[in-house]
Amino acid sequence: MDLLNTLVDKGLRRETPTREEALAVLATSDDDLLDVVAAAGKVRRHWFGRRVKLNYLVNLKSGLCPEDCSYCSQRLGSKAEILKYTWLKPDQASAAAAAGVSGGAKRVCLVASGRGPTDRDVDRVSDTIKAIKEQNESVEVCACLGLLSDGQAERLREAGADAYNHNLNTSESTYGDITTTHTYADRVDTVNKAHAAGLSACSGLIAGMGESDEDLVDVVFSLRELDPDSVPVNFLIPMEGTPLAKEWHLTPQRCLRILAMTRFVCPDVEVRIAGGREVHLRTMQPLALHLANSIFLGDYLTSEGQAGHADLELIADAGFEVEGAGEVTLPEHRASVRGGGCGSHEGGGGCGSHDGADGDAGCGSHAGGGVCAPAPAATTPRPAEEPRTDLVAVRRRGAGTDLAPNA
Secondary structure, eight states, X not given: OOHXXXXXXXXXXXXXXXXXXXXXXXXXXXXXXXXXXXXXHHHHHHHHTTEEEEEEXXXXXXXXXXXXXXXXXXXXXXXXXXXXXXXXXXXXXHHHHHHHHHTTOSEEEEEEOSSSOOHHHHHHHHHHHHHHHHHOTTOEEEEEOSSOOTTHHHHHHHHTXXXXXOOOBSOGGGHHHHOSSSOHHHHHHHHHHHHHTTOEEEOOEEEOSSOOHHHHHHHHHHHHXXXXXXXXXXXXXXXXXXXXXXXXXXXXXXXXXXXXXXXXXXXXXXXXXXXXXXXXXXXXXXXXTTTOSEEEOSOOSSBOOOOHHHHHXXXXXXXXXXXXXTSOOSOHXXXXXXXXXXXXXXXXXXXXXXXXXXXXXXXOOOGGGOOXXXXXXXSSOOOOSSOOGGGOOBOOSSTTSSSOOOO
């Protein structure tokens, strides 16, 4: 049995692939790419049908973060010319959220820059959650406020939050290369706090920061072990004014392989195409819907996204449908464990407290559309085409401005 048939069978049984199999997906050639997408698409449709969940970001507080995450336009010392503002009032945040909901979003992600919330910040966000729920009781609310202290996740849950996001971003072994002001273990601890409080955990990664295939597999396997309900896959948006502004390693084909590998390793979770899809997937976005079952609608935290109506057209033209408010996102076996139906950045944004995505030699094709047995993955990123800086635009509308949002 060839690699892809093996991975499909394992995905339908929720069985973990081997590291070698995951690395082999990333090492496949462009000639085999459609076979890889088709195989991962079988797993995606088995667990999620043709539904696409829409999520909407509200940046509650932008810029001036004391952390030094290299990928982030809001970081300490960032020279990126982004919007900077302090906390939105609950009515302002609720109005911003309403725009996303009216555009079809099922989940609103409330994000604030910073290391982590103070107790007063938790009070602010709790008031905002209540204001949003008063307007639309059925909307899911995910908070993303950075590192949590003891008891804060429980308070957010009591206020009505459904989920909490905190991304691992990259492998533990390379985490210190992108951030020095907190640790990988700090992030794991926050995801565990969300779990323990009964919140639906959302945690993902950023691809395109110069990591190896082994790093990508490491972080996705770590995410599987943490067992979040949703895994956002961000593609680095190299924003001017950040240390990673010159990192342009991604091609549309590599992005699709990364999404496929994530689907095979995490077959029954909500895999979200997050920040950077417009920059790196570009006209290949419809193929990505065969791998992921969730996207962000409109803009990100500090960068512009695709127009909301274009997102809806993309979904319809690709033969998919927007998931309704009354539909349960997760498969029954996961939803029943979580006690609900919610599951859930940038590389220019995401449901993370920081922007980040805001960021191969292979075997030839074979008869029957198969791919050969696992092969060693490349240890360095494949060179990409010329940087597409024309596709990166700083957000100047929506939350924190007087202009209408792009929903």
